Amino acid sequence: MNDIELYKSILGVKQPWDVTNVKLDLLNKTVTIKVGYNQSQKLQCPVCDTNGSVYDHNTRRWRHLDTCQMTTIIECEVPRISCDEHGVKQVRVPWAETNSHFTALFEALVINWLKETSLSGVGNLLNLSWDQVAGIQERAVKRGLERREEKPLVNIAIDETSFQRRHEYVTVIYDKEHDAILEVLDDRKSATLEEWLKNRPQEHLDSIKTVSLDMWDPFILAIKNTVPAAMTKICFDRFHVAQHFGKALDKVRAQENRSFFNSGSESPLARTKHEWLRNSHRTDNRSRRDFMVLTRSTLKTARAWAIKETASKLWDFTYRGSAEKEWHHLLGWICRCRLDPVKKVGRMVKNYLWGIINAIIAKVSNAVAESKNARIQRIKKMACGFRNRKRFRMAILFHLGGLDLMPESLVNYA
Numbered sequence: 001m002n003d004i005e006l007y008k009s010i011l012g013v014k015q016p017w018d019v020t021n022v023k024l025d026l027l028n029k030t031v032t033i034k035v036g037y038n039q040s041q042k043l044q045c046p047v048c049d050t051n052g053s054v055y056d057h058n059t060r061r062w063r064h065l066d067t068c069q070m071t072t073i074i075e076c077e078v079p080r081i082s083c084d085e086h087g088v089k090q091v092r093v094p095w096a097e098t099n100s101h102f103t104a105l106f107e108a109l110v111i112n113w114l115k116e117t118s119l120s121g122v123g124n125l126l127n128l129s130w131d132q133v134a135g136i137q138e139r140a141v142k143r144g145l146e147r148r149e150e151k152p153l154v155n156i157a158i159d160e161t162s163f164q165r166r167h168e169y170v171t172v173i174y175d176k177e178h179d180a181i182l183e184v185l186d187d188r189k190s191a192t193l194e195e196w197l198k199n200r201p202q203e204h205l206d207s208i209k210t211v212s213l214d215m216w217d218p219f220i221l222a223i224k225n226t227v228p229a230a231m232t233k234i235c236f237d238r239f240h241v242a243q244h245f246g247k248a249l250d251k252v253r254a255q256e257n258r259s260f261f262n263s264g265s266e267s268p269l270a271r272t273k274h275e276w277l278r279n280s281h282r283t284d285n286r287s288r289r290d291f292m293v294l295t296r297s298t299l300k301t302a303r304a305w306a307i308k309e310t311a312s313k314l315w316d317f318t319y320r321g322s323a324e325k326e327w328h329h330l331l332g333w334i335c336r337c338r339l340d341p342v343k344k345v346g347r348m349v350k351n352y353l354w355g356i357i358n359a360i361i362a363k364v365s366n367a368v369a370e371s372k373n374a375r376i377q378r379i380k381k382m383a384c385g386f387r388n389r390k391r392f393r394m395a396i397l398f399h400l401g402g403l404d405l406m407p408e409s410l411v412n413y414a
């Protein structure tokens with residue numbers, strides 16, 4: 001088998017395409033494969049598939065998967081044909097997507113590696129620039145979004161998340177039914193979310209059963225303005241409510257710890273931050289004997305902890321009435337607790353109790369919101385931050401969008 005025959009079978013090119021030459025550059029460890037086409041065969045317009053006549057040629061090069069540990073380039077004089085209806089068009093080649101400088105198989109390799117590591121990691125592995133890898137990722141997301149069929153919304157979650165620097169936020173819209181992030185919006189403003197919702201077909205909004213979110217007025221307003229009977233569908237889920245109680249507890253602990261420090265005495269709270277914040281219905285308290293002694297002390301932090309723990313247990317009710325009664329009981333306790341950060345959360349819970357009760361009755365799961373949040377944090381960590389919102393959106397949709405990312409040509413080619 002000579003090298004032309006070898007590369008013909010490696011590349012799997014079919015009629016009218018054919019390998020015409022293989023050029024080896026040992027110095028640069030590059031092999032260039034020339035592909036030509038059989039001129040006796042008719043070529044089709046890429047838009048309407050009718051036969052057209054060859055107008056001229058364009059020299060194109062694509063990077064392909066390495067062969068024999070050498071950078072492998074496909075080169076072809078791609079014909080442009082003239083179609084009566086669509087004018088002069090470059091014909092489709094089976095090994096690459098239009099406008100890409102990489103073959104479909106190479107893009108597929110990059111896509112698979114991007115799932116495991118960062119853009120710069122893939123760039124280093126394949127000797128590609130950051131922009132080239134980002135371009136492949138962007139095209140993958142773009143074709144995934146184009147292929148995605150819009151489905152009626154049923155149970156969704158809307159959340160803000162920060163990227164890179166603190167206090168810069170985007171809005172993430174998550175479809176719980178299909179376990180996919182639908183969109184990442186540029187900010188966390190009411191108008192932006194409202195516009196996105198308004199662009200859904202009306203029946204896709206009518207089908208909504210629950211929307212889980214944090215107690216955040218701009219989002220609430222946008223939902224009220226677009227989703228029918230929003231006040232019965234908005235759910236402030238357990239995950240977000242627990243976050244607020246956790247933050248208040250941590251403030252109380254930090255203040256109390258500081259006051260021990262300032263008075264010159266040893267603080268029993270030193271190095272206990274994570275113990276207090278731990279989700280205790282998931283852990284075995286018997287192995288935390290020293291910590292449990294602290295929780296029964298007269299510390300302010302112990303009081304804040306008891307309130308946080310109680311709030312985390314008030315989520316299993318079947319009837320609105322009993323749920324409301326227990327939460328009001330807790331709110332009374334909070335009112336008398338003399339812990340300002342906790343009282344602040346208490347006032348918020350009181351104002352938004354209707355949505356908390358909605359979440360309890362609808363049995364909205366917090367596990368999804370929590371795991372989705374953790375996955376976004378992992379993406380952030382892997383990338384060491386993002387240059388801008390656009391890049392952050394691309395990465396989230398790439399990893400969590402549930403999209404079909406692979407190049408179209410791969411199907412014809414395989």
Ligand SMILES: [Zn+2]
Binds near residue numbers: 084086087
């Ligand atoms: Zn045409």
